[in-house]
Amino acid sequence: MADELSINSKDTLEQLKIAMRQFAEERDWDQFHSPKNLTMALAGETAELLDCFRWVTEEASYQLDDKSAQAAKEELADVLLFTVRLADKLNIDLFAAAQEKMLKNADNYPVEQVKGKAKKYTEY
Amino acid sequence: MADELSINSKDTLEQLKIAMRQFAEERDWDQFHSPKNLTMALAGETAELLDCFRWVTEEASYQLDDKSAQAAKEELADVLLFTVRLADKLNIDLFAAAQEKMLKNADNYPVEQVKGKAKKYTEY
Amino acid sequence: MADELSINSKDTLEQLKIAMRQFAEERDWDQFHSPKNLTMALAGETAELLDCFRWVTEEASYQLDDKSAQAAKEELADVLLFTVRLADKLNIDLFAAAQEKMLKNADNYPVEQVKGKAKKYTEY
Amino acid sequence: MADELSINSKDTLEQLKIAMRQFAEERDWDQFHSPKNLTMALAGETAELLDCFRWVTEEASYQLDDKSAQAAKEELADVLLFTVRLADKLNIDLFAAAQEKMLKNADNYPVEQVKGKAKKYTEY
Numbered sequence: 001m002a003d004e005l006s007i008n009s010k011d012t013l014e015q016l017k018i019a020m021r022q023f024a025e026e027r028d029w030d031q032f033h034s035p036k037n038l039t040m041a042l043a044g045e046t047a048e049l050l051d052c053f054r055w056v057t058e059e060a061s062y063q064l065d066d067k068s069a070q071a072a073k074e075e076l077a078d079v080l081l082f083t084v085r086l087a088d089k090l091n092i093d094l095f096a097a098a099q100e101k102m103l104k105n106a107d108n109y110p111v112e113q114v115k116g117k118a119k120k121y122t123e124y
Numbered sequence: 125m126a127d128e129l130s131i132n133s134k135d136t137l138e139q140l141k142i143a144m145r146q147f148a149e150e151r152d153w154d155q156f157h158s159p160k161n162l163t164m165a166l167a168g169e170t171a172e173l174l175d176c177f178r179w180v181t182e183e184a185s186y187q188l189d190d191k192s193a194q195a196a197k198e199e200l201a202d203v204l205l206f207t208v209r210l211a212d213k214l215n216i217d218l219f220a221a222a223q224e225k226m227l228k229n230a231d232n233y234p235v236e237q238v239k240g241k242a243k244k245y246t247e248y
Numbered sequence: 249m250a251d252e253l254s255i256n257s258k259d260t261l262e263q264l265k266i267a268m269r270q271f272a273e274e275r276d277w278d279q280f281h282s283p284k285n286l287t288m289a290l291a292g293e294t295a296e297l298l299d300c301f302r303w304v305t306e307e308a309s310y311q312l313d314d315k316s317a318q319a320a321k322e323e324l325a326d327v328l329l330f331t332v333r334l335a336d337k338l339n340i341d342l343f344a345a346a347q348e349k350m351l352k353n354a355d356n357y358p359v360e361q362v363k364g365k366a367k368k369y370t371e372y
Numbered sequence: 373m374a375d376e377l378s379i380n381s382k383d384t385l386e387q388l389k390i391a392m393r394q395f396a397e398e399r400d401w402d403q404f405h406s407p408k409n410l411t412m413a414l415a416g417e418t419a420e421l422l423d424c425f426r427w428v429t430e431e432a433s434y435q436l437d438d439k440s441a442q443a444a445k446e447e448l449a450d451v452l453l454f455t456v457r458l459a460d461k462l463n464i465d466l467f468a469a470a471q472e473k474m475l476k477n478a479d480n481y482p483v484e485q486v487k488g489k490a491k492k493y494t495e496y
Contacts, residue, residue, distance in 0.1 A: 010134035012219045019226055027233060028240040032427050035196075036177045036185035040426040042203070043291055046170040047419025049210075053160045054412040055366035055404050058305065061160035062213070072159075073216050077225035079166070079207050080218060083200060086173075089186070092197050094204060095136045101201035102143055109151060116152040118303035156303050164302040167415055171295025178288040179280050179490035182429065242427035258382035260467045267474055275481060276488040283444075284425045284433035290451070294418040297458075301408045309408035310461070320407075321464050324455060325473035327414070328466060331451050337434070340445050342452060343384045349449035350391055357399060364400040 013084060013095050020085045035089050042082040049075045137208060137219050144209045159213050166206040173199045261332060261343050268333045283337050290330040297323045385456060385467050392457045407461050414454040421447045 024030055052072045053061050064072060087094040148154055176196045177185050188196060211218040272278055300320045301309050312320060335342040396402055424444045425433050436444060459466040 012135050012137040014136070016219075016222055019223075023226065023230070026235050027238050029242065031240070032242045034182040034185050035188075036180065036182045037426055039173050039177045039185075040288060040422045043167075043170045043174055043295075044419050044422040044426060046167045046203075047291075047416050047422070049163050050167055050412045050416040050419070051368075053163045054409055054416060056160065058158040058160045061158050061163075064159075064214075069214070072214060073221050074225055074228075076207060076211055076214070076216060076218070077221040079170075079203070080222050081225065083203050083207060087200055090188075090193070090196060090200070092200060094200065095140075097197050097201040098140055098204050099143075101198055101205065102147065104198075105147070111150050114151050116155075118153065118156045120299075161302055164298045164412060167419075168295050168298040168302060171292050171298070171415075174288045174292040174295070175492075178285055178292060244423075259384050260386070261384040264467075264470055267471075271474065271478070274483050275486050277490065279488070280490045282430040282433050283436075284428065284430045287421050287425045287433075291415075291418045291422055294415045294451075297411050298415055301411045304408065306406040306408045309406050309411075312407075312462075317462070320462060321469050322473055322476075324459055324462070324464060324466065325469040327418075327451070327455050328470050329473065331448060331455060335448055338436075338441070338444060338448070340448060342448065343388075345445050345449040346388055346452050347391075349446055349453065350395065352446075354395070359398050362399050364403075366401065366404045 011095075016081065016084045017088050017094075020081060021088065024085070033085065033089060035086060038082060038086040038089060042079065042086060045075055045078040045082055049079065135219075140205065140208045141212050141218075144205060145212065148209070157209065157213055159210060162206060162210040162213060166203065166210060169199055169202040169206055173203065259343075264329065264332045265336050265342075268329060269336065272333070281333065281337060283334060286330060286334040286337060290327065290334060293323055293326040293330055297327065383467075388453065388456045389460050389466075392453060393460065396457070405457065405461055407458060410454060410458040410461060414451065414458060417447055417450040417454055421451065 024033055049072060052064065052068050052075065056064070056068075084094060087097070148157055173196060176188065176192050176199065180188070180192075208218060211221070272281055297320060300312065300316050300323065304312070304316075332342060335345070396405055421444060424436065424440050424447065428436070428440075456466060459469070
């Protein structure tokens with residue numbers, strides 16, 4: 001059933017969720033995937049992304065060399081996969097949560113007030 | 125056009141990508157969204173997730189109190205949104221990248237070898 | 249005794265270690281300070297530093313406004329305090345470890361080879 | 373002069389500051405060491421620490437195997453070195469900042485109120 005869904009659905013986040021479940025089940029890794037541990041894993045992968053960018057300028061960060069670009073792509077993929085997995089373990093509907101958060105962000109950062117400025121909303 | 129796509133598509137990652145583009149454009153924030161800066165933002169949001177879990181046990185991390193659960197949901201949403209935005213800025217097809225990475229992970233962690241064990245693949 | 253040492257010693261890392269021990273003992277917080285948890289706390293504090301710098305340019309990062317400068321100072325202090333505390337819990341002599349690591353770094357990055365270049369040593 | 377100081381002083385943080393300055397100067401790395409970049413490097417190193425602990429239990433985190441213990445020691449050393457370097461670049465007296473922060477923490481977490489409890493001070 002999971003496989004049928006993963007084949008038929010166009011919901012990309014849902015597909016990844018199901019694939020990650022299966023991956024963990026096959027390896028008997030559910031025991032390690034507590035939300036606490038997954039959060040650490042997510043933060044670890046995110047930081048590996050930082051390593052791709054720490055010494056490059058902002059300008060250069062748009063045009064990584066091939067090796068760094070490939071590394072960034074893989075790290076970003078890991079970040080997404082752990083995000084999806086953590087949401088699943090916390091029973092969070094990730095897409096709905098992202099949509100809600102965008103509405104909240106739109107409230108916190110009204111266009112007329114923040115246009116062209118980058119501050120935290122508490123500072124406006 | 126973007127709006128039509130965002131309404132019609134069931135591709136959740138694609139929808140978020142388009143919504144984030146529009147959000148940044150309306151606020152003239154593209155200038156701040158260099159990959160370098162977005163990576164820092166992503167890592168910052170991820171770490172806020174750590175704060176929800178740092179003093180709880182693994183067991184308790186499955187059952188956060190309401191306030192922490194809401195905080196975790198919002199932080200996780202931010203992580204996803206910045207992941208999507210960064211991928212867009214790096215011209216990475218995020219879903220394809222995640223699928224590729226899962227295949228690579230399956231190679232690195234063959235079921236028969238890693239079942240029930242949690243080590244980095246370089247240690248097997 | 250701890251207090252005498254903290255007053256007499258000029259070893260600043262040692263002083264902080266003792267002060268942090270006392271702080272935790274008085275609050276009965278040793279039970280929360282497992283190395284695993286402290287690592288999460290350390291990473292959380294470090295990421296708050298990222299928030300001070302995420303949207304500023306490299307040039308501007310040398311001259312933060314007063315509010316950001318104060319925030320950065322406090323976050324950096326927390327990073328140091330958790331680093332000291334974690335080393336204590338892991339029975340690591342932090343100063344000795346830092347000196348050893350500098351020697352290793354000097355080996356990995358010989359002056360004549362890396363002068364003016366920023367790459368990871370594995371790439372030279 | 374720097375060397376004399378580093379030999380005579382017992383101030384361990386001061387010694388590391390001077391050693392890091394010299395290390396960067398010899399390699400002409402000051403150009404890369406903007407506060408923004410150093411913050412990314414610091415966060416990157418911190419996250420490598422997370423990798424040592426992500427799948428171990430709290431109990432096991434007190435007794436890492438030799439290989440993980442050595443890795444943790446080296447990562448923690450890097451965290452300290454980048455903390456010291458970043459403070460130097462921001463003209464922060466790190467030891468004074470840490471002492472101030474401890475006083476503030478003592479105010480935020482009065483013994484009688486927080487004893488044996490782990491919450492953020494805003495929640496008490």
